[in-house]
Amino acid sequence: MLTVEKKNLILSMLQEKPVVTVPELSQALETSEVTVRKILNELDEQGLLRRTRGGAVNNSTIREFEEKEKEKKNTSEKRAIAKKAYEYINPTDTVFIDAGSTTLELVKLIKNGNKRDIVVITNALNIAFELLDADDIELVFIGGSVRHKIMSCVGGFAENTINSLCMDKAFIGCNSITVETGITTPNLYEAQVKQCVLKAARETILISDSTKFGHTSMARISPIKNITRLITDSRIPPQLRNQIESTGVDLVVVDPEENN
Numbered sequence: 001m002l003t004v005e006k007k008n009l010i011l012s013m014l015q016e017k018p019v020v021t022v023p024e025l026s027q028a029l030e031t032s033e034v035t036v037r038k039i040l041n042e043l044d045e046q047g048l049l050r051r052t053r054g055g056a057v058n059n060s061t062i063r064e065f066e067e068k069e070k071e072k073k074n075t076s077e078k079r080a081i082a083k084k085a086y087e088y089i090n091p092t093d094t095v096f097i098d099a100g101s102t103t104l105e106l107v108k109l110i111k112n113g114n115k116r117d118i119v120v121i122t123n124a125l126n127i128a129f130e131l132l133d134a135d136d137i138e139l140v141f142i143g144g145s146v147r148h149k150i151m152s153c154v155g156g157f158a159e160n161t162i163n164s165l166c167m168d169k170a171f172i173g174c175n176s177i178t179v180e181t182g183i184t185t186p187n188l189y190e191a192q193v194k195q196c197v198l199k200a201a202r203e204t205i206l207i208s209d210s211t212k213f214g215h216t217s218m219a220r221i222s223p224i225k226n227i228t229r230l231i232t233d234s235r236i237p238p239q240l241r242n243q244i245e246s247t248g249v250d251l252v253v254v255d256p257e258e259n260n
Contacts, residue, residue: 001029001030001031003039004188006029006031006039007039007042007043007188007218008187008188008189009028009029010025010029010039010040010043010049010056011043011048011049011186011218013025013028014049014056014057014058015058017058019052019055019056019057019058020055020056021054021055022036022037022040022054022055024055025040025055040055040056043056043218044056046216046218048186048217048218076256076257077209077210077233077235077256078101078102078105078209079105079256080233080254080255080256080258081102081105081207081208081209081231081232081233081254082102082103082105082106082108082109082207083109083254084231084252084254085106085171085205085207085231086106086109086110086113086115088169088203088205088229089110089115089118089169090115090168091115091116091117091118092117092118093118093119093168093169094118094119094121094166094167094168094169095110095118095119095120095121095167095168095169095170095171096120096121096122096162096167096169096170096171096172096197096200096201097110097120097121097122097124097127097171098122098123098124098152098170098171098172098173098194098197099122099123099124099126099127099150099151099152099173100124100172100173101173102173102207102208102209103124103127103171103172103173103207104126104127104130106171106207107120107122107127107130107131108130110131110137111130111131111134111137116136116137117136118137118138119137119138119140120137120138120139120140121140121142121165121167122139122140122141122142123141123142123143123144123152123153123154123158123162123193124151124152124153125146125151125152125153126151128141140165142158142161142162143157143158143161144156144157144158144159144161144193145157145158145189147187147189147190150187150190152190152193153193154187154189154190154192154193155189158193158196159192159193159196162193162196162197162200163196163199163200165200166200166202167197167200167201167202168201168202168203169201169202169203169204169205170197170198170200170201170203170204170205171205171207172194172197172198172204172205172206172207172221173206173207173208174194174206174208174212174221175212175215175217176212176215176216176217177206177208177212177213177214177215177224178213178214178215178216179224179240179243179244179247181216181220182220182221182222182223182224182226183206183220183221183222183223183224183227184216184217184218184219184220184221185217185218185219185221186217186218186219187218187219188218188219190219191219191220191221192219194221194222195221195222198221198222198226198227203228203229204226204227204228204229205227205228205229205230205231206227206229206230206231207231207232208230208231208232209232209233209235210232210233210234210235210236210237211235213232213236213237213240214237214240223247224244224247224249225247225248225249227249228249228250229249229250229251229252230244230249230250230251230252231252231253231254232251232252232253232254233253233254233255233256234253234254234255234256236253241253
């Protein structure tokens with residue numbers, strides 16, 4: 001088992017229960033307790049768990065919410081962001097739509113909007129389901145290993161498929177953003193898929209509500225400066241707004257109140 005897989009398994013176990021011990025992790029990972037302690041120390045340094053004597057406890061700040069949970073949070077902000085993102089799509093564009101609740105709002109606009117002949121590429125089951133009855137939108141679904149709670153497909157199969165494609169624009173989401181660390185997510189496999197997407201698209205557009213700022217997750221997707229545009233809501237702190245603009249990224253801020 002690779003180190004990346006061991007870290008993901010540990011974090012998955014901590015999502016199921018608040019405390020894990022070194023002996024049980026050693027058995028689950030089929031590795032020595034010395035190696036387990038080393039991995040736990042690395043995860044603790046990254047802020048992904050809290051090291052304790054004999055094991056580790058869950059750090060609730062890294063919890064990855066299920067899609068159904070995320071759809072209920074900050075809905076006005078997400079709809080305003082999606083509405084602005086839709087403005088950057090042109091008829092006949094080939095666009096990648098990432099898994100996520102904000103991207104789901106964007107897909108609903110694509111489905112019901114007046115821009116046609118769009119090709120939508122996605123690795124997200126909920127995005128694909130939304131477009132199944134949209135006969136005038138070409139849907140390209142990328143399969144792979146299914147992350148059931150997030151409803152996305154990841155792994156080598158998904159990465160190889162994305163690497164063979166060219167896209168006009170990619171709309172992606174994330175779990176955490178800081179100027180220093182960049183764009184991050186709790187799952188390493190999710191990050192690897194997103195990295196492939198960023199390389200395959202001519203324009204990369206990060207759509208994220210302001211609650212994602214100021215936090216860091218384990219897996220780094222990209223520095224902020226490597227994306228084309230970032231669309232967020234007006235609750236982003238002014239100082240952070242200035243820092244992001246200084247990286248050269250096109251920062252677009254929307255007001256949720258104007259879309260109600």
